[in-house]
Amino acid sequence: MGATRRPGHTRRNDTDAALTTGSVARRLGVAPTTLRSWERRYGIGPADREQGRHRRWTAVDVRRVEEMCRLTALGVPPAEAARVALREAEAEAEAPRPARHGGGRTTLTLTLPLGNVRQECRGLARAAVRLDAPAVESQLRSTLGEYGFTTGWEEVMAPALHAVGRKWASSGERYVEVEHLLSWHVSSALRRTAHAAASEGASRSAPPVVLACVPGEQHTLPMEALTAVLGERGLPTRMFGAALPAEALYEAVRRIGPSAVVLWAHSRNTADRALVHLVAEAEWGVRGARTHPAVLVAGPGWSPTAGAYAPGVERLTGLRTAADRIESLLAV
Known part of the structure; x- marks a missing residue:
């Protein structure tokens, strides 16, 4: 649905649309407090303010502060960077900026x-x-x-x-x-x-989910993100980080008795079929009623046909779908 224009009102195009300080900060990767400080100290800020409204940044204003960011990143003192930005931004307002090398x-x-x-x-x-x-x-x-x-x-x-x-x-x-x-x-x-x-x-009493990177695997951020999402949903987790040795993972699974184990492998070189078998066969509990964990593999290193690693093994794809699947397992 489009916005209705008022009679006699000319709509600005996207390049000239006025922005809030927060929007400019997000666009340029600068803290809002930094923008306000530069405006107060060096005059690098929105030139105009409509009556009774907060200041808005035009395209020319944004070019000034973008130039300020570029110069300070090169080590130019802020005061000098501000002087150059104020002098040059107006001249460049109507033309694309050439790449600097x-x-x-x-x-x-x-x-x-x-x-x-x-x-x-x-x-x-x-x-x-x-x-x-x-x-x-x-x-x-x-x-x-x-x-x-x-x-x-x-x-x-x-x-x-x-x-x-x-x-x-x-x-x-x-x-x-x-x-x-x-x-x-x-x-x-x-x-x-x-x-x-x-x-x-975190309020659920279900056995926790164990999350670990396979031996030799140092890429932990996707698993940290999954741990965060599961925690946000109130699901109990045990995160073991990078390159957990196979023997240590096996002992952790036997001691914790998790509802599920998620193994991350970023590359095919670290995706270990034998490790999946080892974890899938881990068991705990009283004799005659022993329990096994659900085993889930995640990351581009694993084959799309994860069931070939061991019976019942699933491959997770995407953070949201991974969290949904794990939550469904804990709800059983």
Whole structure:
């Protein structure tokens, strides 16, 4: 459904639409407090304000602060960056900005392959490229607060991580610091917020779900996201992190007696058929009434025909569907 125009009113196009400070912050990966500070100290902010309304950012205003971000990321002092941005943004307002090739991080900001994603994802990626840890933290806090774990992971955090990872993989060892910084902050945000959600919502008495990365597997973030979503739903979990040895996993399963075990493998080299058999055959309980866990495999390393690993083994795809399937198992 489209908006109804008032008589005599000319609608702005998307490039000239006025934005709130929060929208600009999400788009550029800058904390709202930083934008307000720059406006107060250096005059980098929205030029006009309608009577009785909050200030709105026009396309020219956004170009100024975008230039400020670019220059400060290159190490230019904020006061000098503001002077340059104010001088240059107006001249560039009517023409596309050419790509600058003076530094690696600037080129990455302009060419990071994100595709069709939310503005929050673009803001998070840009903040990571600038190595702006406070802005990354602010973006993550805002994303999880507004969208929750599932949408926040699938539509903001995961696409940003994949884009940074692809850029790193295609550029040798360049930009590895960007990937590490973003991964660390995503992990911290997931654990911190998940702990709070689990403390409020964990109320079920069902046996917990064990989540672990297979031996040799260091990619833990998807499992951390799943742990967070399950905790948000009040489901009990035991997360063992990266590269858990097979013997340790087997003993943990026997000691805990979980309702389900989720094994993550990012690559085919770490997806171990023998480990799936070992976990599926683990049992506990009194003689004559022993119990086995449901075994679920997740990650691109596993074959789509997961049942070939052992009878009853299922392959999970997607965070939301994975959480739904696990919740259904615990409800039985």
